[in-house]
Amino acid sequence: MTKIVILTGAGISAESGLGTFRDVGGLWTRYDLNEVATPEGFVRNPALVHEFYNARRRNCLESTPNAAHHALARLEKDYPGEVRIVTQNVDDLHERAGSRAVWHMHGTLSGALCAACGHRWPAPREMRAQDRCPACTAAATRPDIVWFGEMPYHMEDIWDALRAADLFVAIGTSGNVYPAAAFVQDAARAGAGTLELNLEPSDTVTDFDAARHGPASILVPEWVEEMLSAG
Numbered sequence: 001m002t003k004i005v006i007l008t009g010a011g012i013s014a015e016s017g018l019g020t021f022r023d024v025g026g027l028w029t030r031y032d033l034n035e036v037a038t039p040e041g042f043v044r045n046p047a048l049v050h051e052f053y054n055a056r057r058r059n060c061l062e063s064t065p066n067a068a069h070h071a072l073a074r075l076e077k078d079y080p081g082e083v084r085i086v087t088q089n090v091d092d093l094h095e096r097a098g099s100r101a102v103w104h105m106h107g108t109l110s111g112a113l114c115a116a117c118g119h120r121w122p123a124p125r126e127m128r129a130q131d132r133c134p135a136c137t138a139a140a141t142r143p144d145i146v147w148f149g150e151m152p153y154h155m156e157d158i159w160d161a162l163r164a165a166d167l168f169v170a171i172g173t174s175g176n177v178y179p180a181a182a183f184v185q186d187a188a189r190a191g192a193g194t195l196e197l198n199l200e201p202s203d204t205v206t207d208f209d210a211a212r213h214g215p216a217s218i219l220v221p222e223w224v225e226e227m228l229s230a231g
């Protein structure tokens, strides 16, 4: 059975109105990632970090999946092989489009995590530094997001899936952040074919067997159509 592993990044949600990080006007050109996306930044100023992720949660709730998310959900449903999505995105647009096999390696905006005891629960719309953990009552509520310097989630499962993959496809990611940026090499080493679908050539484009460049809302439905008519 053919196994496809798909890595998605901020570019797949750009046409749903969610900002990317490193493009012109991207989040990391407007915010200092050391202040809002590191454990040290959270200790220094939890209110600022909550404000940043509350705004992103609002933005996510107001957005809807685009043609690229819908096409991947259709692929999972109709393809006669196995389709798994590994996303770096903290939005839930894959799930809202109908995808089920999704690993959020950088966490999700819909989750709250207690920095004191590790308990997890569904995030309220607005999170505040003084919110108490429902398990241990510590006022140490943080978004369930993986910050720089922390270990991404599901890594053992992801590496197993990459080792077993026949095809690895990266969509809408700049290839700047590890370990995700090395997945193309991990998959290729294990024998998978590799394809990049991105607005422009990513930093890791030369690691791929093939690449197509343009908006995800066009490229992804076209590629899914090809896979379904070939499968």
Ligand code: OAD
Binding pocket: 008, 009, 010, 011, 012, 014, 015, 020, 021, 022, 023, 026, 037, 088, 089, 106, 146, 147, 148, 171, 172, 173, 174, 175, 176, 177, 197, 198, 199, 200, 201, 202, 214, 215, 216, 217
């Ligand atoms: P980036 O902002 O680094 O890259 C987004 C990529 O999407 C760029 O290569 C764009 O060219 C491409 N892109 C933009 N619009 C597109 C469109 N309509 N269709 C297709 N591609 C498009 O975002 P990521 O690679 O996802 O981590 O960033 C990786 C990680 O860095 C994020 O998960 C986040 C960030 O710091 C954490 O916060 C832990």
